[in-house]
Amino acid sequence: MSDIRNSNPGGEDYEPQISASGVDAVGLAAGGSADPLPGEDKSYSQGQLVARRFFRHRAAVTSMIVLGIIIVVAFTSIGVGSIPGWWPKDYTLQYDKIGDGAPTWAYPFGQDTGGKDYFALVMRGTQFSLIIAFAVGIISTVVGTLIGALAGFYRGWLESILMRMTDVFIVIPLLVIAAVLGKTASGWGILGLALVLGLVTWTGLARLVRGEVLSLRERDFVLAAQAVGTSPWRIISRHVLPNAVGVIIVSATLSISSAILLETSLSFLGFGVQPPDTSLGTLISEYQAAFATRPWLFWWPGLMILTIALCVNFIGDGLRDAFDPRQNRTKD
Amino acid sequence: MTTLDISAPGPVTATGDAVLSFEDLSVTFKTEFGDVHAVKGIDLEVRPGEVVALVGESGSGKSVTSMTALGLLPRNARVGGTIRVGNKEVGALDGRGLRSMRGNDVAMVFQEPMTALNPVLTIGDQLTEGLQLHGIAFGKQATARAAELLTMVGIPEPERRLKQYPHELSGGQRQRVVIAMAIACDPKVIIADEPTTALDVTVQADILDLLRSLKDKLNTGILLITHNMGVVADMADRVAVMLKGDLVETGTADQVLNHPRHDYTKRLLAAVPHLGSGPGQFGDVAPVDAAPEDLPALDLGNLVIEYHRVGKPTFRAVDDVSLSVAQGEIVGLVGESGSGKSTIAKCALGLIPAASGSVSILGTDFTKLRGKELKALRKRIGVVFQDPASSLNPRLPIGDVIAEPLVVHKEGDERSRRRRVLELLDAVELPRSVYNRYPHELSGGQRQRVSIARALTLDPELLVADEPTSALDVSVQANVLKMFTALQERYKFACLFVSHDLAVIDLLAHRVVVLQNGKIVEQGPREEVLHHPREEYTQRLIAAAPVPEPLEQRRRREARHALLNQLGDDVAELVIEDDYERPVPKRDEGGTPSGLAGLTDADNN
Numbered sequence: 001m002s003d004i005r006n007s008n009p010g011g012e013d014y015e016p017q018i019s020a021s022g023v024d025a026v027g028l029a030a031g032g033s034a035d036p037l038p039g040e041d042k043s044y045s046q047g048q049l050v051a052r053r054f055f056r057h058r059a060a061v062t063s064m065i066v067l068g069i070i071i072v073v074a075f076t077s078i079g080v081g082s083i084p085g086w087w088p089k090d091y092t093l094q095y096d097k098i099g100d101g102a103p104t105w106a107y108p109f110g111q112d113t114g115g116k117d118y119f120a121l122v123m124r125g126t127q128f129s130l131i132i133a134f135a136v137g138i139i140s141t142v143v144g145t146l147i148g149a150l151a152g153f154y155r156g157w158l159e160s161i162l163m164r165m166t167d168v169f170i171v172i173p174l175l176v177i178a179a180v181l182g183k184t185a186s187g188w189g190i191l192g193l194a195l196v197l198g199l200v201t202w203t204g205l206a207r208l209v210r211g212e213v214l215s216l217r218e219r220d221f222v223l224a225a226q227a228v229g230t231s232p233w234r235i236i237s238r239h240v241l242p243n244a245v246g247v248i249i250v251s252a253t254l255s256i257s258s259a260i261l262l263e264t265s266l267s268f269l270g271f272g273v274q275p276p277d278t279s280l281g282t283l284i285s286e287y288q289a290a291f292a293t294r295p296w297l298f299w300w301p302g303l304m305i306l307t308i309a310l311c312v313n314f315i316g317d318g319l320r321d322a323f324d325p326r327q328n329r330t331k332d
Numbered sequence: 333m334t335t336l337d338i339s340a341p342g343p344v345t346a347t348g349d350a351v352l353s354f355e356d357l358s359v360t361f362k363t364e365f366g367d368v369h370a371v372k373g374i375d376l377e378v379r380p381g382e383v384v385a386l387v388g389e390s391g392s393g394k395s396v397t398s399m400t401a402l403g404l405l406p407r408n409a410r411v412g413g414t415i416r417v418g419n420k421e422v423g424a425l426d427g428r429g430l431r432s433m434r435g436n437d438v439a440m441v442f443q444e445p446m447t448a449l450n451p452v453l454t455i456g457d458q459l460t461e462g463l464q465l466h467g468i469a470f471g472k473q474a475t476a477r478a479a480e481l482l483t484m485v486g487i488p489e490p491e492r493r494l495k496q497y498p499h500e501l502s503g504g505q506r507q508r509v510v511i512a513m514a515i516a517c518d519p520k521v522i523i524a525d526e527p528t529t530a531l532d533v534t535v536q537a538d539i540l541d542l543l544r545s546l547k548d549k550l551n552t553g554i555l556l557i558t559h560n561m562g563v564v565a566d567m568a569d570r571v572a573v574m575l576k577g578d579l580v581e582t583g584t585a586d587q588v589l590n591h592p593r594h595d596y597t598k599r600l601l602a603a604v605p606h607l608g609s610g611p612g613q614f615g616d617v618a619p620v621d622a623a624p625e626d627l628p629a630l631d632l633g634n635l636v637i638e639y640h641r642v643g644k645p646t647f648r649a650v651d652d653v654s655l656s657v658a659q660g661e662i663v664g665l666v667g668e669s670g671s672g673k674s675t676i677a678k679c680a681l682g683l684i685p686a687a688s689g690s691v692s693i694l695g696t697d698f699t700k701l702r703g704k705e706l707k708a709l710r711k712r713i714g715v716v717f718q719d720p721a722s723s724l725n726p727r728l729p730i731g732d733v734i735a736e737p738l739v740v741h742k743e744g745d746e747r748s749r750r751r752r753v754l755e756l757l758d759a760v761e762l763p764r765s766v767y768n769r770y771p772h773e774l775s776g777g778q779r780q781r782v783s784i785a786r787a788l789t790l791d792p793e794l795l796v797a798d799e800p801t802s803a804l805d806v807s808v809q810a811n812v813l814k815m816f817t818a819l820q821e822r823y824k825f826a827c828l829f830v831s832h833d834l835a836v837i838d839l840l841a842h843r844v845v846v847l848q849n850g851k852i853v854e855q856g857p858r859e860e861v862l863h864h865p866r867e868e869y870t871q872r873l874i875a876a877a878p879v880p881e882p883l884e885q886r887r888r889r890e891a892r893h894a895l896l897n898q899l900g901d902d903v904a905e906l907v908i909e910d911d912y913e914r915p916v917p918k919r920d921e922g923g924t925p926s927g928l929a930g931l932t933d934a935d936n937n
Contacts, residue, residue: 045770046727220723224786227681227796228737229710242727 050246053322060318063311070308074126077119091120092276103296110296112287121278122300128279129260129308132194136259139198141205141252145241148209153217153236163210169203178262179271190273193266197259205251212244246323253316257309264305280305351520351553352401352438353377356413359396359577363408370396372577373413378521378553383544385556385564385585387600388574389805390776394557397574398523401438401555403430418520435462439514441543443526445506449498455482455509456494462516468915477915481512484907485542503669504535511542518915521553522546528563532668533832537876537892538904540566545905559805561604562878565589565885573597585882603810604880605835608863613839614810615817618824620661620842627695628656629794629826630680635689637675637850649675651850652689659694659793662820662827664841664858666834666873672850673830677798680828681715682706694793711741714787714825718799720779724771730757730782731767737789756785759822761815777808784816788823795827801836813840834877838862846870871895 055061079085089095089107094115098104101111101118109118147166151159177200185192216222217240225235241248260280266272267281268288275282280301287297359371371393378384388394399405400415403422415422417438425433434440442448450458459478463469469477475494482490485508498506507527514522524543528536544567547554556567564571564585571588573581573596581594592598611617637650650672657663667673678684679691682698691698693709701709717723724733734753738744744752757764760781771779780800787795800816801809813836820827831837837844837858844862845855846869854867865871875892879885893903 045729046772220717220719221725223678223681223683224715224717224723224783225725225736225740226683227710227713227715228740228790229707230736230740234740238728239725243725245727 050319050322054318057318057321059314060321063314063318066307067311067315070126070304070311071130074123074130078123078127080127087120087123089117089120091116091124091278093117101294109300110294112297113290113294118297118300121283122280122304125278125280125283125301126304126308128190128273128277129263129281129305132190132197132263132273132279133256133260133308133312135191135194136197136201136263137252137256139195140202140255140259141248143199144202144205144251145209145244145248147202148206148211149213149236149241149244151206152210152213153232153240159210162206166203166206169200172200174200174262175265178266179269182266182271190277190279193263193272197262197266201255201259201262205248205255208247208251209244212247213240216240216243246319250316250320250323253312253319257312257316260305260309260312350377350379350416351418352523352555353416354397354400354413355416357397357400357415358412359393359400359405360410360412361406361408362410370409370577371400374572374574374577374579376572376579376582378555380520380553381547381551382569383547383554383556383567385558385568385571386574387558387561387564387571389559389600389807391576392574393577394574395525398440398525398555398557401521401523402434402440404434432466435519436466436517437519438521438523439517439519441507441510441514441522441524441527444530445503445510446498446530448510449506451498453497454494455496455498455501459494459509459513459516462513463915466517468517477516478512480909480912481516482509483909484515485509485512486902486904486907487512502535503531504538507531507535507539508542511539511546515546515550515552516915518550519552521555523555523557525557526559527556529558529560533834534668534872534876536563537878537889540878541904542906543567549906549908560878561589561601561806561880562885565880565882566878566889568882573600589880589882600807601880603807605810605813605833605839607835607838607874607877607879609839610859611839614814616821617662617817617840617842618660618821620658626659628692629659629661629694630657630828631690631692631695632656632676632680633690633692635676635679635691636687637672637679637684638687648687649850650679653847653850653852654689655845655852655855657794657826657828659826660824661842662829662840664837664844665828665830665847666832666837666844667847668832668873670849671847673832673847674798675850676847677796677828677830680794680796681713682710707741711737711790712793714790714792714795716780716783716787716795716797716800719803720776720783721803723783724779726771729768729770730774733771733782734786734789737786741790743790752789753785756788759788759819760785761811775808777804777812780804780808780812781815784812784819788819788825791823792825795825796830797827798830799832800829802831802833809836816840834862834874835879846873868899872899 075085077085077087078091095107095111095117097111097115098106101107101113101115103110107117107119109122112118112121147162151162178197181196181200182193185196222235222239225239230239263272263279264281264284267279268285270285273279273282275286283301284298287294290297354374354376356373356375357371358369358373361368361370374397376384376386376397386394386397396405396409400411401417401422403425405411411423417433420429420433420437422430422433449455456475456478459481460469460474463474463477468474478494479490482493487493487505487508493501498509501509511527527543528539531539540563543554543556546552554567556563558564568585571581571583571585572579573588573594575596581588581592581597588597589601592601605613632653632655635650635653636648639647639649641647653672653676655663665673665676675684679686682691686699693712696709698706698709724730728736731750731753734756735749738749738752743749753767754764757766762778762781762785766774766778766782771782774782780803784800801812804812817840829837829841841858843856844858846853846861846867848869853869854861854865861870862874865874872895875888875895879888896903
């Protein structure tokens with residue numbers, strides 16, 4: 001009843017009796033015009049409809065802006081690699097301490113016990129945490145999607161093998177395997193850690209995608225594609241996965257936020273990012289004893305983690321609502 | 333049954349005797365895209381012992397209208413006007429009042445009996461629930477009453493059935509149970525929302541017989557919602573035609589079906605295919621001009637298809653079926669659900685392997701091919717599926733959907749593909765502007781046209797159409813069929829046309845194959861099979877198909893009853909014992925059950 005066509009201004013009444021109105025059939029027959037396609041009136045693809053709904057979700061849009069600011073500030077302030085940033089202080093250098101190192105104008109986040117600029121340190125930690133989170137999100141999404149799609153589409157022995165493998169990964173305590181592998185892998189830098197974390201956190205998504213693919217493969221358009229002789233790979237990539245993209249994106253978003261928390265836990269326990277490099281979890285771990293005396297050393301990185309995780313979760317919520325309009329909650 | 337006692341249509345002033353009446357009913361839904369005015373001020377009433385058919389195409393607001401009588405609309409609906417059930421005004425009732433009204437004064441028979449029944453509760457539990465909620469009977473008494481109800485609707489061995497679960501019953505029996513639940517509390521009016529749409533035609537005829545005897549014997553009013561004009565002709569005393577939320581015409585069945593006054597009604601009736609009228613209703617079907625020595629487009633030889641089930645014996649869905657489709661010929665594959673007709677279609681497309689036997693497309697055996705050769709053969713077959721909602725990839729614009737087979741087979745370049753798509757859009761009579769649109773922006777009929785265009789993209793020699801019009805409204809179906817015959821004449825493809833609708837087959841097919849339980853019952857030229865059937869099963873099938881003309885349909889009904897008697901079968905009807913007592917809900921003015929209030933509460937908790 002809530003036909004989407006209704007939203008379409010100027011859309012003519014699409015009743016079948018309208019005969020072929022070749023708008024520029026002549027231009028087409030000549031084959032010359034640059035844009036031979038008739039029908040300039042606005043047409044919304046599924047993606048555009050999703051975007052429209054997403055941008056109406058206030059919490060999600062706000063979160064996206066906040067997250068954007070955090071990302072920009074984290075990367076531009078102290079610079080990345082050899083590229084210098086606009087923040088004058090370096091996170092490795094020790095400066096003269098002002099008082100007990102509480103936040104001042106010169107050191108907005110305060111100074112740590114040795115006199116290092118805490119703003120620069122937190123920005124460095126945020127950079128690492130974000131890189132790990134997004135890398136983990138991407139890796140686990142790719143692996144999970146691939147395994148879920150293959151298992152769901154092919155069924156049979158392939159599904160048995162892949163899903164039993166998934167079961168094995170699920171029953172191993174995540175923190176333990178991540179700690180053991182993470183300790184080894186952090187020797188290869190943060191991307192090594194991200195790779196390991198990504199390779200142990202794809203299981204949930206694989207199951208979700210498999211379920212979605214199981215239902216999609218029975219749809220008539222997949223049968224129709226098979227009937228014209230479409231290759232399985234093309235069916236998966238063109239007909240099945242694009243229709244599962246809602247599940248995948250939402251779950252990828254949420255896996256990013258859980259990756260931030262996982263990395264924090266690991267670093268806090270000392271298995272994650274190793275000094276002299278730093279991440280938000282490492283910072284908290286390092287200064288946990290200072291919680292009572294210099295609370296800012298705990299609160300700044302803590303606040304960062306909270307904000308990032310919360311933002312990502314809200315974005316995930318917004319995406320979920322946008323992809324599945326049926327769960328329409330009344331907004332505001 | 334006679335229509336003499338039915339007063340003339342038009343506004344009836346005396347509402348005292350109506351069991352259900354709508355006055356100036358309007359319903360508006362608030363949606364994401366603004367308000368949708370689903371019902372725009374209609375007046376309608378149903379009197380005791382009368383069947384009023386509310387007819388209309390999807391989206392006309394007929395189901396919404398009926399739901400207002402039960403107060404069962406979603407929260408975003410605003411209802412205006414007055415709805416009366418008996419002497420109660422629905423709009424004035426609170427939650428409790430509504431609950432006591434539902435089932436008691438007005439009951440509902442739903443379209444899909446499988447989803448209307450709860451799969452985890454026994455038939456007995458579901459039947460007694462209503463009785464206990466409304467304080468009619470409890471415990472053993474309720475079970476006895478439930479058994480009595482099952483006997484009434486013609487289910488044998490009621491005591492055993494009460495302990496069974498819905499999945500253990502056939503579709504027709506399930507619908508009988510739903511009807512038994514509806515009459516459990518002896519409502520004044522029953523709303524039947526497409527009660528037979530999900531059923532096979534022979535089962536449909538039985539259920540309609542049952543509903544007819546129900547209103548005669550219990551004097552219940554029935555509001556019958558349907559899109560099927562044959563059902564209307566069979567059942568209705570009065571007919572109300574709805575179009576986009578308005579009532580455009582009301583009158584007796586004879587007036588509306590035989591002498592329609594409104595243009596829309598005329599168009600609607602003209603669009604109904606008429607069993608027995610043969611081809612030419614929606615465009616002429618070209619005669620087959622294949623020479624006998626030509627290879628058949630499709631040839632099935634002793635085909636057996638089996639489904640392997642875990643923990644159960646193998647199910648033989650198709651058993652020793654041999655049929656062939658000559659080039660340029662349309663063969664109608666007819667059968668009820670479970671007869672294996674869709675399975676055969678899927679096998680002909682190479683989507684299901686054959687357990688034994690051969691499937692040849694233009695002389696090449698499908699079952700022996702692999703890889704590239706198989707792909708090349710698939711190029712020569714097109715397919716149209718039933719459900720327009722799921723047969724198009726929602727993520728692709730229409731242009732890509734139709735061009736997809738060309739891309740898969742690496743034919744042509746960007747420009748020639750586009751030209752081919754536009755040509756096909758013209759052929760299926762869609763405006764070229766749909767090229768950039770997405771499936772969700774099109775109506776069901778338009779989507780089915782896109783499906784047909786996609787099937788024709790590669791110029792196939794064989795088209796397999798699996799119930800291509802059964803999910804469409806009649807007027808849309810008529811247009812699609814018209815277009816289909818025109819396309820067939822133009823492209824001369826052979827077609828395996830699967831359908832359960834004999835009237836559609838009658839106007840389209842050159843030859844007809846009748847299937848039952850995976851076996852061929854009868855096959856031959858259309859006139860022979862459909863007009864002079866030899867086999868008993870075919871006779872039953874044809875006798876059960878309703879036609880949209882009340883007098884003719886009554887003749888057909890009587891002829892069917894005679895046939896059933898001759899074959900030794902019973903005509904379905906409500907069985908009422910002599911000592912049948914109408915249930916009386918025990919309740920006081922406030923609507924709570926009086927004598928057994930404590931017991932009800934205990935039961936509810």
